[in-house]
Amino acid sequence: MNTAEPLVMGIESSCDETGIGIVRGTELLTNTVSSSMAEHVRFGGVIPEIASRAHLEAFVPAVRAALDDAGVTLDQLDAIAVTSGPGLAGALMVGVAAAKALAVATGKPLYAINHLVAHVGVGLLDDRGELPDGLGALLVSGGHTEILAVPDITSDVRLLGATIDDAAGEAYDKVARLLGLSYPGGPAIDKAAKDGDPTAFAFPRGLTAGKYMGSAENPGPHRYDMSFSGLKTAVARVVEAFDAAGQPVPVADVAASFQESVVDVIARKTVLACTEHGITTLLMGGGVAANSRLREVVTARCGEHGIPVVIPPLSLCTDNGAMVAALGSRLVAQGRQPTGISFTADPGLPVSAVSMPAA
Amino acid sequence: MLSLDSSSIASVALSRDGEVLSRFDTVDTRSHAEALAPAVHDLMAEAGLTGTDLDAVLVGTGPGPFTGLRAGLVTGRTLGFAWALPVHGVCSLDAAAFHVAPEALAAGHAEFVVVTDARRKELYRRDYRVHEDERGPVITPLGDPRVGPPEDVPALPCYGSGAGLYPDRLSHAVPGFSDLHPSAADLARAAWAITSRGQELSTDTSPLYLRDSDAKVPASPKRATR
Ligand SMILES: [Zn+2]
Numbered sequence: 001m002n003t004a005e006p007l008v009m010g011i012e013s014s015c016d017e018t019g020i021g022i023v024r025g026t027e028l029l030t031n032t033v034s035s036s037m038a039e040h041v042r043f044g045g046v047i048p049e050i051a052s053r054a055h056l057e058a059f060v061p062a063v064r065a066a067l068d069d070a071g072v073t074l075d076q077l078d079a080i081a082v083t084s085g086p087g088l089a090g091a092l093m094v095g096v097a098a099a100k101a102l103a104v105a106t107g108k109p110l111y112a113i114n115h116l117v118a119h120v121g122v123g124l125l126d127d128r129g130e131l132p133d134g135l136g137a138l139l140v141s142g143g144h145t146e147i148l149a150v151p152d153i154t155s156d157v158r159l160l161g162a163t164i165d166d167a168a169g170e171a172y173d174k175v176a177r178l179l180g181l182s183y184p185g186g187p188a189i190d191k192a193a194k195d196g197d198p199t200a201f202a203f204p205r206g207l208t209a210g211k212y213m214g215s216a217e218n219p220g221p222h223r224y225d226m227s228f229s230g231l232k233t234a235v236a237r238v239v240e241a242f243d244a245a246g247q248p249v250p251v252a253d254v255a256a257s258f259q260e261s262v263v264d265v266i267a268r269k270t271v272l273a274c275t276e277h278g279i280t281t282l283l284m285g286g287g288v289a290a291n292s293r294l295r296e297v298v299t300a301r302c303g304e305h306g307i308p309v310v311i312p313p314l315s316l317c318t319d320n321g322a323m324v325a326a327l328g329s330r331l332v333a334q335g336r337q338p339t340g341i342s343f344t345a346d347p348g349l350p351v352s353a354v355s356m357p358a359a
Numbered sequence: 360m361l362s363l364d365s366s367s368i369a370s371v372a373l374s375r376d377g378e379v380l381s382r383f384d385t386v387d388t389r390s391h392a393e394a395l396a397p398a399v400h401d402l403m404a405e406a407g408l409t410g411t412d413l414d415a416v417l418v419g420t421g422p423g424p425f426t427g428l429r430a431g432l433v434t435g436r437t438l439g440f441a442w443a444l445p446v447h448g449v450c451s452l453d454a455a456a457f458h459v460a461p462e463a464l465a466a467g468h469a470e471f472v473v474v475t476d477a478r479r480k481e482l483y484r485r486d487y488r489v490h491e492d493e494r495g496p497v498i499t500p501l502g503d504p505r506v507g508p509p510e511d512v513p514a515l516p517c518y519g520s521g522a523g524l525y526p527d528r529l530s531h532a533v534p535g536f537s538d539l540h541p542s543a544a545d546l547a548r549a550a551w552a553i554t555s556r557g558q559e560l561s562t563d564t565s566p567l568y569l570r571d572s573d574a575k576v577p578a579s580p581k582r583a584t585r
Contacts, residue, residue: 043574043575047574049573050572052425052429053425053568055429056429056566059433060436060440063437089426090426090429093392093430094433097395097430100434101396101399101437101441103396104396104400104438105437105438105442341396342393343393
């Protein structure tokens with residue numbers, strides 16, 4: 001096996017994207033994604049069974065397309081990597097079963113990889129092929145919202161904070177429905193908010209009260225955690241009040257005020273976590289990293305503390321197989337043991353498990 | 360031929376001309392994603408075979424619980440792709456029907472039903488006619504597989520795991536077959552009964568979900584006006 005620049009296929013199926021990526025070392029050869037997002041539009045959110053059905057149909061065509069695009073064959077691969085959690089159980093299972101079948105058919109080693117850490121693995125694909133020291137990550141999507149410290153991407157990743165209820169992207173989807181905007185809610189609210197007044201409504205900032213925050217020396221129970229379900233309820237009350245009064249809902253103002261609350265909480269918690277944990281570079285990932293206001297505020301507030309923010313291209317921020325391949329490639333290069341084919345996908349895989357040990 | 364079925368238990372079989380050379384069957388019905396790939400690996404290694412020694416992959420297309428069913432289908436399709444082999448699909452209930460065909464013939468049952476557990480107090484079923492020619496039993500499906508309450512099952516002799524679950528709610532549950540699940544070994548034999556008579560196997564491996572995804576379009580929110 002070429003361990004200096006291993007040729008690795010990465011497989012991602014934890015939510016609604018069937019992603020196949022292939023890398024050689026830190027060079028990205030293909031990032032092939034088949035999304036079932038359009039099938040979820042009328043439901044206003046990802047329906048796990050629909051996503052799982054789509055993964056089954058998309059898998060083999062996506063693998064074929066990825067191999068063609070990269071100009072490589074299965075025989076040439078050095079290893080296969082697959083997302084084994086966290087994510088939707090039924091969706092994860094399709095990619096995991098398929099990855100095991102590929103491993104059996106080809107005899108290639110299989111690595112079961114943590115989805116959240118893989119988001120950070122995208123950082124390995126830039127020109128330098130190395131992650132900066134003092135790296136932290138802010139991951140914001142429809143399925144997760146986390147702040148991570150990444151002292152060593154293959155062996156030491158720590159969860160500093162996370163949403164305790166809805167993911168930020170999920171809150172965007174729900175509020176978009178309340179406002180009669182389209183799915184996915186992130187881009188729709190971002191667009192509507194551009195014409196709105198972010199100070200029009202004083203929406204709550206979840207988990208920012210003193211009892212949750214504590215102090216740097218004596219942190220409260222949710223110092224870096226986030227919560228968006230109360231915010232969603234507050235938006236619903238405002239919308240209902242306008243409806244009850246027979247007045248039109250000021251959609252732009254509500255959208256802007258909602259977005260300001262989400263972005264303010266995320267940015268505040270992120271900056272706090274970074275400054276208190278020696279994080280000197282922040283990588284953003286997840287589909288909501290595309291949100292213009294979130295990028296603007298996080299970049300500005302981190303900048304005040306001299307922390308540069310790295311935002312990969314959107315195709316590498318949303319769920320994809322390239323990030324899984326990138327992390328798998330690094331594990332191979334460092335001589336880590338593969339997981340083998342007997343593991344079980346873990347929908348709640350903790351971020352400290354970068355890859356699953358051999359069963 | 361390598362056969363897989365995950366519509367009830369998870370099972371794998373290697374066969375040549377309908378003769379099962381080796382097989383693997385789980386006892387439970389909830390560990391498909393864990394069991395299938397290692398079972399394929401072990402059976403192939405024990406037989407000293409690689410993908411190039413095979414002529415085809417055969418998968419049971421259900422009906423069965425969604426997540427488990429998908430494990431077998433994606434495994435079979437992916438193995439077929441990686442080994443450049445044709446992948447054939449056969450309704451999983453046909454495997455169980457072929458298994459009980461000799462008993463049905465001996466009991467004088469020219470028509471019968473195979474019933475398996477569909478959970479939610481329902482059964483998957485398919486009706487069959489059986490006869491015998493010089494090569495052995497021949498099963499002919501009478502219509503498509505279905506899902507529904509035991510009371511909807513026609514008044515024919517019922518074979519299979521579902522018969523053991525609701526003996527009192529079926530008009531004619533045949534005792535002694537409550538452990539009968541569709542298996543890869545029976546799937547291989549049922550497929551040989553087709554191909555040995557000069558007929559082709561289907562290359563359609565679409566899952567027989569029979570139920571929709573249960574997703575509900577949320578009630579439309581009151582139109583917010585701008
Ligand atoms: Zn993600």
